[in-house]
Amino acid sequence: MNRKQRRLMLIAAAGAVLFVAAGLVLFAMRDTIVFFYGPTEIAEKGLQPGTRMRLGGLVEAGSVERGPGQRVSFAVTDGKNTVRVGYEGLLPDLFREGQGVVTEGVFEGAGRFRADSVLAKHDETYMPREVADALKKQGHWQPGVQKPGQ
Template identity: 55%
Template sequence: MTRKQKRLASLFGILAVVGTAAGLVLTALSDSVAFFNSPTDIAARAPDDGQRLRLGGIVETGTVHRDASQRVTFRITDTVESVPVVYAGLLPDLFREGQGIVAEGRLGSDRVFVADTVLAKHDETYMPKEVVDDLKARGLWKDGAIVSAKDGTPSGAGL
């Protein structure tokens, strides 16, 4: 084998090792990737069973219920559709009805979203960027506030 052939074989060997390592890393990370969905997205097409995702929207008024074991149930809405959510644990201090949040978890076979993380940050005027972008795309966001899907009037929640 000539020197040129040895170098070429070494190069292909290194590329194979790097390619295999990159494939293993991407496979390992695919389980922790969470794609953002709105309640309308989930109603239109159900995600795969066990797929990790982020559900964003507004906590629907009158739907927050807590039990003695720190389990909280509520509904997240984008003013068009809503999804029931179950969360076990302590909620952020800024979590409340009418607040924009993002929950991470999995959608159960019973169409109930089981959250393992609930994000509600900053102050009372904060709305997660993903939620605002989704509401703007649906025409439900105007002048820094959510508008009703029915009559186009501001609902009071927003930036």
């Protein structure tokens, strides 16, 4: 083997090792990857019950219902479709109707979602990127425009 062939073999071996390492990392992460969806995307894609995901949109006005203990249920909407969310725990201080929210949990089917975490926006100018993109796509959110009463 001459010098050029050894260098080529070394590069090929390093490439193969990197390829195998990338494959192992992706295989290990397959259960931890969580996709973001809006209510309309859930309706269009027909997700299977038990799918772990993030759901984002606006908390629908008049939809918050508090139950015993720390149970709360509310609807997340993008103006076109709505998904009912059930959550048990403390809600963020800035959680309220008409505000942007991102929930993470399990889709239960039939327009129901069981959340294990809820994130609310922290001021009037912030909106999670995924929520803003979904609402812009539906034409229901414009940056810098506040609704009356906010």
